[in-house]
Amino acid sequence: MKDDLPGAAGDLARQHPDIWSAYSALGAAAAESGGLSDREKRLVKLALAIGAGSEGAVHSHARRALDENIPTADLNQTAFLAIGSLGFPRAVASWTWITDVTEP
Known part of the structure; x- marks a missing residue:
């Protein structure tokens, strides 16, 4: 590894x-x-990376989520959920980091 x-x-x-x-x-x-499922753990880790404002960690967890067959829409929703607690700019930045990985 x-x-x-x-x-x-x-x-x-x-x-x-x-x-x-x-x-x-x-x-x-x-x-x-x-008792979290693997899917739940991955989305929590993505959310934590978003909260920390870590572009590299968001990229990493988005890549791993795709490898684990988690739909892109779920990754995007995780970023959008940040709007209320972290603010619109952080949510949009995180969404762009996710799209770095999910879009060619």
């Missing part, structure tokens, strides 16, 4: 496998700590 990671995350994973291993284990434990 760490050989598939882009950019700085991939560099860190390859150069510091002990840190990557601990980070991965924490993520796995958090993912298994409740």
Whole structure:
């Protein structure tokens, strides 16, 4: 998995496998700590990336969602739901980051 990671995350994973291993284990434990479905977990992670304003994380979670056969309309709705709590500009920015991945 760490050989598939882009950019700085991939560099860190390859150069510091002990840190990557601990980070991965924490993520796995958090993912298994409740009853959310894989689909729900992916959409929550996308929403968190939107809330954090992280373009790279939005791209990553949108790509993974598509790989998991989550419809583009659901990804867009996740961005649109940000309008009320995060504001129109953040929601629109996030939507454009999702379309970076979903449109050719």
